[in-house]
Amino acid sequence: MTDPVIEVQGLTKRYGTLVAVDGIDLEVIRGEVFGLLGPNGAGKTTVLECLEGIRRADAGQIRVAGCDPQADTKTLRSKLGVQLQVSSLPDHMRVREAVSLVCAWHGVSVRSGLRLIQSLGVESLMNRMYGRLSTGQQRRLHVLLPLLVDPEVLVLDEPTAGLDVQSRLELHLQIRAAQSRGVTVLLATHDMAEAELLCDRIAIILHGKVVLCGNPSDVALAGSQTTKVRIRTANDSLLPGLDLPGAVFTGASYGYLEWQSTDVADTLIELLNHVKGARDTVEDLRVERSSLEERFLQVVEGVSKP
Numbered sequence: 001m002t003d004p005v006i007e008v009q010g011l012t013k014r015y016g017t018l019v020a021v022d023g024i025d026l027e028v029i030r031g032e033v034f035g036l037l038g039p040n041g042a043g044k045t046t047v048l049e050c051l052e053g054i055r056r057a058d059a060g061q062i063r064v065a066g067c068d069p070q071a072d073t074k075t076l077r078s079k080l081g082v083q084l085q086v087s088s089l090p091d092h093m094r095v096r097e098a099v100s101l102v103c104a105w106h107g108v109s110v111r112s113g114l115r116l117i118q119s120l121g122v123e124s125l126m127n128r129m130y131g132r133l134s135t136g137q138q139r140r141l142h143v144l145l146p147l148l149v150d151p152e153v154l155v156l157d158e159p160t161a162g163l164d165v166q167s168r169l170e171l172h173l174q175i176r177a178a179q180s181r182g183v184t185v186l187l188a189t190h191d192m193a194e195a196e197l198l199c200d201r202i203a204i205i206l207h208g209k210v211v212l213c214g215n216p217s218d219v220a221l222a223g224s225q226t227t228k229v230r231i232r233t234a235n236d237s238l239l240p241g242l243d244l245p246g247a248v249f250t251g252a253s254y255g256y257l258e259w260q261s262t263d264v265a266d267t268l269i270e271l272l273n274h275v276k277g278a279r280d281t282v283e284d285l286r287v288e289r290s291s292l293e294e295r296f297l298q299v300v301e302g303v304s305k306p
């Protein structure tokens, strides 16, 4: 690995007797989109807040773009863009004024900020008052404002929560565009599909510890020995529970029969021979490895040890 932009070693944060973050190590490489996943209360926001300098860690070392978030606050401010999990602006502030405020805070010229925001697709909202924006529009604004300063590192806490499908896709494009400009992105999300699509690497956090880390598809497949085979035929000629080589029948639903297979080729050959022998036709056939969501649930529910 080369050029880490975020380096975290042994990060620990307690709230009273509760250990919210328990000795986390993380490394985010320049230019990657890195996702933090975990159930509610796992410690994701606390990690992000320590990186942003909003919270002081009880132990551990943190470097963000070469800065110690507690000691180098001014330098970090010019390098870091942040979208907090809960953000708000005064109801009567216009979007244009919010843009000016963020530019002034970061020492960026308002003209260049306005130019950038036009390219981010919210120019139609510029004269609207914050309090009159829909929840989704407010959320989009809070993700786009930190992009105004073209930060070296962008930290997003559940950026697409509550957004409709189109807004979510648009934001994904903005995040990808930021990445292609060289911005390193660290985001917390509950959306597994988003993590699979958007993130180069992810870490699953559980009870304040990183329990799995890697490329989303590697994480999804880790520990999974089987492949799901699902089939639906026109005449329902296949019998539920049919014995297939290398496979265990796992159920029937919505016209589909499903097996977990450890030898997909043998299972499929036999399955299709059955269909042909009964002069039936295949309406749908799906061969699926374990999804990130399935793997996440296994880890979180302790079904399989990480």
Ligand SMILES: Nc1ncnc2c1ncn2[C@@H]1O[C@H](COP(=O)(O)OP(=O)(O)OP(=O)(O)O)[C@@H](O)[C@H]1O
Pocket (backbone or CB within 6 Å): 015, 018, 020, 038, 039, 040, 041, 042, 043, 044, 045, 046, 047, 085
């Ligand atoms: N200011 C605080 N004071 C006391 N406890 C806190 C505080 N902030 C968070 N916690 C606790 O620390 C733990 C981690 O919280 P955190 O918000 O970091 O989790 P999270 O993974 O971001 O959760 P979510 O997905 O629900 O946002 C939780 O048990 C939470 O109740």
